[in-house]
Amino acid sequence: MKIGILTQPLHNNYGGLLQAYALQHYLKQQGHIAITIDFKKIYKPKLWGIKGITINFIKKYILRQNIPSILPLNEKKISQHTAKFISRNIERTQEITNPNQLKILSQYKFDAYIVGSDQVWRPAYSPGISAFFLDFLGNDTTTKRIAYAASFGINNCDEFSTEELTKYSLLAKKFHAIGVREDSAVNLCKNHFEVEAIQVLDPTLLLNKNDYINLIADDLPQPFTCDMLVYVLDKSMEKNKVINVVSQKLKLEPYDFLENNIDNIYASVAKWLKSFSSTSFVVTDSFHGVVFSIIFNKPFIAIGNKDRGLARFTSLLKLFGLENRLITSLDEFDSDILNIPIDYTKVNEILNKEQKKSMNFLQKALNDK
Template sequence: MKIGILTQPLHNNYGGLLQCYALQTMLQRMGHEAWVLQRIHRYEQNCWRSKAEIALKNVVKRLIGREVCKRISEEQKQTVGRHTHYFTEKYINPRTEPIYSTHRLKQMAYDLGIEAYVVGSDQVWRPMYSPCITNYFIDFDCRSQVKRIAYAASFGVDHWEYTHHDTECCAALVKHFDAVSVREASGVDLCKRYLGVKAQHVLDPTLLLDRADYERLVANEHETQRDGSLFCYILDKAANKQQVIESAAKATALQPFYTMPELESTIANVTRDIEACVFPAVTAWLRSFMDAKMVVTDSFHGCVFSIIFNKPFWVIGNAGRGMARFKSLLSQFGLEERMISVQNIATTNWQKPIDWQRVNARRDALRVEALQFLQKSLTL
């Protein structure tokens, strides 16, 4: 079967890239031809929310000046993301060219002869992150014979962020899906309460592959051993998070190391020192988990890959990016106690082990359920 995958735009986010790679790889192993439909942000006339965003942006420009609203150039983006783009080019195939409009998305799907859509994973159902939220409920294809499946679709949060207009549109569209699954337990309730559909709670796609699958990627790229033993994967830097890292390092005598750009990709930084803004390779990031003796992170997929590689980890809750994801993941594996904050670092037992035999057994059982959901949904 020819399947079109609709996921978040593929940029420099390690978790976003690897969840797409994992979902596509699993569908291919099931015998399907899985295409990633690269829906990308660009303001368009037939996605009503974008017009409002354009108006808001114009107001901001008038109020605080155009200089503040500048973005880095396409050439600079290519430099900053040269290693992550390499991973996409080599390992996420087949995929379409970038698609900037609903009209082009429809045309591309028809030209490819897409027979089924799999929407997922990551925060594909979170409006604030979406190029056009209704596209992720398949508003562009009215063919009744086409299968529509949501696999581990995520709202990111446990409260409703949709406008009344979005809710009405998406609730009508999702009724045509053959099967719906979500990544967070809270998503089951959101689907029932606001969209009027029953959803199944399943694993993030990255957890469908084995540790050996990721180790092969690292071996393919000949990644060398990382310097350090305490892998700190922090998306949103803050002084309180540095306190957590310093406390963990002191208590365990482990050496912190990072696999992220030295500088954020702002206009000022890329102009002054663009090389310091370059994202390390995806496989270097994976190698970091392999070499770590412990992980401290504020990232959902930082937690996921700690579990995959069986590395003791501590997660600093990242409310801005959505806490529901963390709580749901940790509760799935009985690891709620791995969530910490600066307020409780003084009483944290940094040496406390994780029962990996129990965690791995739980993961195996959940993986069987998830794969059964995918197989059944595609053969109905």
């Protein structure tokens, strides 16, 4: 079967790149032709002056946001490693920069479209969200419409207008099967879109640890290890205090992955993976940071990231019985948790069971008439 995958734009987001890679790789393993639709937004260059630099200075040094530089950066230069990963590992359609151009996909003659993963059904994260409900297929009733691990990111639909809920409810009813990533999304689909959905795994969890080790071996010839991995997307003084407590109590040297980017160039995906596979402990506020801690069976502390979507964390950790690894503030952090090992025998048993469920969902969705 020839399948078009529609997900968030491929950029410098490690988790976003790896979920896109994982779904395509898995589908190809099953004998399908899978191509990711290169749907992206073209950003207009900012007018850089004193005002722009001042704003970025405040964001970086006062608000402690993860901004590589207060000055404009060469996008091609800082993305050279992630662009290489995309080029080598993700087969794509021609570039599409406007939802109106999606109609040209008819030339690919896809038998099915799979929407997902990541927060494709969150308006704040998806300016062209109608595309993720496959509105460009119009009245086409022969092409299969499937959602796999589609995510709202949050546990409500408050970001949708009443008109949007009505519109997308009609489009959702045209889907042949809907799999969502968070448990709360099952109810959102039922209550707001009047469709049935089941919870499935993030695509990265369809692959096993060895699949990612092979990616590392293919692209990271130099040895690399880190004592305690810090992968924090949104810096704050409170998060720094958590990192310091963990470091001191475990007597581990923290390695801040993003702070160690050379010349503000994003490190390779292979190095990102290697940092998880080689570390002794992980502190992260990233959803996929938690996912890859689990994949590589690493002890971790997850700092809930409300703005980026807390439901993603709570749903994932609840699934694996790891809710005690999540904190949302320094006041919640009991350092005694650092002395409690994660039972990865039990976690891996749950993962194997959920993998079978998710794989069966995809197989049934693609094969049913």
